Amino acid sequence: MTLLTRRTLVTGGALGAGLLLSGCDKLAQQPGFRRILFSGEKINMGLQRALMDRNALAPEFTPDQMSPVFRTNGNSNPNTADYNRHVAENFANWRLEVGGLVDRPLRLSLTDIGAFPQRAQITRHDCVEGWSAIGKWQGPMLGNVLKAAGVRNSARYIVFTCADLWSGAPYYESIDMVDAFHPQTILAWAMNDKRVSVGHGAPIRLRVERHLGYKNAKYVMRIDAVSSLAGIGLGKGGYWEDHVNYDWYAGI
Ligand SMILES: Nc1nc2c(c(=O)[nH]1)N[C@H]1C(S)=C(S)[C@@H](COP(=O)(O)O)O[C@H]1N2
Numbered sequence: 108m109t110l111l112t113r114r115t116l117v118t119g120g121a122l123g124a125g126l127l128l129s130g131c132d133k134l135a136q137q138p139g140f141r142r143i144l145f146s147g148e149k150i151n152m153g154l155q156r157a158l159m160d161r162n163a164l165a166p167e168f169t170p171d172q173m174s175p176v177f178r179t180n181g182n183s184n185p186n187t188a189d190y191n192r193h194v195a196e197n198f199a200n201w202r203l204e205v206g207g208l209v210d211r212p213l214r215l216s217l218t219d220i221g222a223f224p225q226r227a228q229i230t231r232h233d234c235v236e237g238w239s240a241i242g243k244w245q246g247p248m249l250g251n252v253l254k255a256a257g258v259r260n261s262a263r264y265i266v267f268t269c270a271d272l273w274s275g276a277p278y279y280e281s282i283d284m285v286d287a288f289h290p291q292t293i294l295a296w297a298m299n300d301k302r303v304s305v306g307h308g309a310p311i312r313l314r315v316e317r318h319l320g321y322k323n324a325k326y327v328m329r330i331d332a333v334s335s336l337a338g339i340g341l342g343k344g345g346y347w348e349d350h351v352n353y354d355w356y357a358g359i
């Protein structure tokens with residue numbers, strides 16, 4: 108799409124996503140912002156993506172479209188001593204740690220997580236290996252949890268550290284701030300109206316609906332806001348990115 112077309116869309120109010128339009132339109136009215144946004148060579152692809160594409164919603168489905176079977180993939184049980192203790196205690200003493208570049212580090216119980224405003228969504232999970240399944244997920248928007256923690260402006264990525272180990276190192280994943288604050292990015296504790304099972308990532312798993320399956324980290328134990336992915340794992344932002352050259356950006 109050319110810049111001119113985008114401009115027409117924004118100023119003409121014809122962009123499909125109402126969510127994006129309202130905020131974007133207001134912003135676009137400000138003279139300084141318009142100068143940056145529409146100044147030809149100064150426009151940057153990242154900014155374009157952030158403003159024009161990245162907040163679009165993934166399709167949502169109706170209950171009758173839910174898959175009768177939703178297979179598991181990757182690890183289906185972390186099976187470490189710590190994790191097994193949490194399972195035995197029904198996760199009563201489990202806490203989600205939220206830290207890194209935040210003003211107020213948090214330790215959230217499942218009750219705390221359930222006390223945030225909840226979002227439920229029926230979406231399609233697409234695995235890079237070629238299978239898909241439609242399921243219902245519920246939990247707080249990650250963005251609201253990050254706001255509660257007072258995430259700092261210096262944060263550029265959110266890193267999820269999981270309970271399961273691959274060759275001795277925890278599975279991990281990361282997303283940028285656009286995806287972190289996307290309305291369908293939730294910390295799901297419920298799947299198909301039940302607590303997320305061990306196979307699907309108990310007690311919570313990330314749902315980042317505009318991305319392929321491997322970005323949807325199961326068994327999330329820690330969330331860190333960081334300014335760089337260097338020094339985390341092998342530095343490419345996720346287990347599969349580090350080890351099998353999967354793309355860090357797995358947008359669909
Ligand atoms: N912690 C963790 N998260 C993970 C994986 C994993 O092995 N460990 N596998 C990923 C892959 S490749 C897919 S397709 C989905 C599978 O989710 P499911 O088991 O709920 O179907 O989880 C993703 N998240």
Ligand SMILES: [Mo]
Pocket residue numbers: 180233234235236320321
């Ligand atoms: Mo996958």
